[in-house]
Amino acid sequence: MERNLTEVIYGSGSGKTAMAVGKCLRASLQGKSVIVIHFLKGSERGETDILEELKDFDIKTFRFEKQEAFYQELSDQEKEEERVNIQNGLNFARKVIATRECDFLVLDELLGVIDMGIALKETIMDVLSARDGSMEIIMTGTNMPGWMTELVDQVTRVTTEVLTEA
Helix, strand or coil, X not given: XXXXXXXXXXXXXXXXXXXXXXXXXXXXXXXXXXXXXECCCCCCCHHHHHHHHCCCCCEEEEECCCCCCCHHHCCHHHHHHHHHHXXXXXXXXXXXXXHCCCCEEEEECHHHHHHCCCCCHHHHHHHHCCCCCCCEEEEEECCCCHHHHHCCCEEEECCCCCCCCC
């Protein structure tokens, strides 16, 4: 059996989700089933909207949050409701991994869930604990905690450099 990677795509630059989407398309073209779970996207999903339009690809997308606004813009009560929804998304991710429901899983903005304190290290380690190398997993976000290096096989850091004319 081919061992698949667990990868993090992170950084302050733009294009992390787009890079993950490109990898989803490639995996689907190779005959693999793909699941994308979005976290903290609000109503601005942009590059992932195209995945819902591609009917000939085996790519399923999920978003458990109910609010259209970004998490940071919500009231305390709305944030608490969204925490429950995000936890449901994490539980779904755990189930997908444990049951090997797909060949390729993207946990889009999972690192933001960690960064905002919505999920703790132990929760993420629990979600990923059922990995056996039969599924490729990509996690995206801005900041990668140092402890995550022990859980992943590959890290891609995305930065944007602004060039100005002299």
